[in-house]
Amino acid sequence: MEPAALEKFPSPGKGSGLRCLRRLRPGELLFRAEPFAYVVTKEQLGGVCERCLRRNEHLHRCSQCKVAKYCGKSCQKEAWQDHKQECKCLKSIKPNFPPDSVRLAGRIVFKLLRQSVCLSEKLYSFSDLQSNTEQLSEEMKEGLRHLAQTLQLYLKAEIQDASQLPPAIDFFQIFTKWYGLEDCYLSGICLPVHQCAVL
Numbered sequence: 001m002e003p004a005a006l007e008k009f010p011s012p013g014k015g016s017g018l019r020c021l022r023r024l025r026p027g028e029l030l031f032r033a034e035p036f037a038y039v040v041t042k043e044q045l046g047g048v049c050e051r052c053l054r055r056n057e058h059l060h061r062c063s064q065c066k067v068a069k070y071c072g073k074s075c076q077k078e079a080w081q082d083h084k085q086e087c088k089c090l091k092s093i094k095p096n097f098p099p100d101s102v103r104l105a106g107r108i109v110f111k112l113l114r115q116s117v118c119l120s121e122k123l124y125s126f127s128d129l130q131s132n133t134e135q136l137s138e139e140m141k142e143g144l145r146h147l148a149q150t151l152q153l154y155l156k157a158e159i160q161d162a163s164q165l166p167p168a169i170d171f172f173q174i175f176t177k178w179y180g181l182e183d184c185y186l187s188g189i190c191l192p193v194h195q196c197a198v199l
Contacts, residue, residue: 051075092157129177
């Protein structure tokens with residue numbers, strides 16, 4: 001179904017909702033969306049393609065970072081926009097490796113900086129995700145601050161001065177917007193963030 005046939009509406013105390021503007025047929029697909037950003041979990045690296053997430057024993061490794069692996073040239077080419085900046089960051093911190101949540105936050109930052117819009121963002125954008133700061137204990141907030149500092153170090157190869165970023169890109173707030181969603185692993189393979197998580 002096209003997003004034009006759907007509308008977003010506020011649901012006080014519950015966030016937002018999505019409703020159809022026309023009559024539906026039984027079994028009709030209402031909405032399908034690509035994740036805003038995702039990363040293959042550290043445990044699955046090398047076993048699945050970074051783009052299509054298919055398991056494959058004969059994956060081709062990125063010649064630069066030596067971390068990302070792909071089914072072939074087609075998947076590598078499709079993934080390049082998401083991997084290009086990440087690739088430099090991964091190379092710059094070797095032999096260390098960032099936690100999955102930091103890699104995912106890095107991809108979110110790069111996508112926000114590119115200001116690229118996908119079909120699903122016509123209904124919801126990353127900025128529509130609610131911050132969960134008020135629901136976090138001080139201990140959890142401190143943990144997220146530590147992750148935000150780790151993210152800043154990880155991104156240093158691409159973003160030398162985080163204070164020069166647009167105000168909408170706040171490393172701590174990025175983590176608070178999807179905190180609690182990190183349990184939504186896709187079959188234990190990857191960690192996705194969907195803008196539709198606001199529903």
